[in-house]
Amino acid sequence: MGVVTDIRSGRSPERVEGAVSYAKARACADAGADAKAGPCAKAGLCARAGRSGSRNVSLFWRIFSLNAAGLVVATALLLGPVTVSTPVLAGEALVLLGGLALLLAGNALVLRFGLGPLQRLDRAMATVDLLRPGSRPVVAGPAETAGLITTYNAMLDRLEAERAAGAARALSAQESERHRIARELHDEVGQTLTAVLLQLKRVADRAPGDLREEVGQAQEATRAGLDEIRRIARRLRPGVLEELGLASALRSLAAEFTTHGLTVRHHVTGDLPALTPESELVVYRVAQEGLTNTARHAGADRAELRLRPVPGGVELLVRDNGTGLGDAPEGAGITGMRERALLIGAGLTLEPAPGGGTDVRLLLPVAEGAR
DSSP states (O other): OOOOOOOOOEEEOHHHHHHHHHHHHHHHHSSSSHHHHHHHHHHHHHHHHHHHHHSSOOOOOOHHHHHHHHHHHHHHHHTOOOOOOOOOHHHHHHHHHHHHHHHHHHHHHHHHHHHHHHHHHHHHHHHOOOTTTOOOOOOOOHHHHHHHHHHHHHHHHHHHHHHHHHHHHHHHHHHHHHHHHHHIIIIIHHHHHHHHHHHHHHHHHHHHHHHHHHHHHHHHHHHHHHHHHHHHHHHOOOOOHHHHHHHHHHHHHHHHHOOOOOOOEEEEOOOOOOOOOHHHHHHHHHHHHHHHHHHIIIIIIIIEEEHHHHHHHHEEEEOOOOSSTOOOOOOOHHHHHHHHHHHOOOOOOOOOTTSSSSSEEEEEEOOOOOO
């Protein structure tokens, strides 16, 4: 019948609560930086703004100055020895048209260089993705444009912090629900199927010979359902991660996905730097989702699961030899992986694997000397 694993002593909700605290700290750091810095920092900010304003003349004054200079020159020429005949002579018309052309060209150049940063800002706003943070348009151009870009960058900082905090709360609730469902599957459905299996065994012992085969088939179906319930409960709540650590949990995950038609090799080094419980849970869930996508969608027969230290952090690699990413949009699974990576400040990339297939890489930054 196998051994029924006790899944009632989990600590994962506390692990995910740490992710909420991490995201809230990021949001507070962005939103309250000025309040913590005090008047001196604000004065420094104003000083920087003043210096920026002195360097970047506003677009209004650029255009006004150019037009004023042109009109002043024209007025000075008209009040001076220069005259315009009636009718206008050809030479005088050329001079007037040349001055008008110079004035229009000057306005065009001023507008071209003044509105260029706005066009770059427009492209940045059209392509921004909060799941890939860090990309910001360069602050440049006249004072109004530079101020607009600065405000937009500050807005992105707040949105990314708020999204990270919201994702942390959602994932915390998700992990708590996973644990509740796993506990109910074990305590309710699992125990009920165990009782049914015992009753079927007693029935099989007293059943006549022509019915024993059918009762045996019912026993096998019940046993298979019980094993499936245990497997689902283990995937919902990685008890091995809490009891034996990340390395053993990843090895167990690779063995679980090694089924008919798919072979998963694993390579987890033992000299990994110390990771927080939140980071370990994110690594495990990303590896789990990556292997799930491989088994369901990639059409692969080989996969590789690797966790190793790299300069500045730890890298998780899930590689397969399947059909690759293609042009399909990212689904909920990949979006969930990106949101989990943001919770711990990690970077997630999906790219074609050498020789075909897909590489899922998760890079976790680790402080120097953390062992």
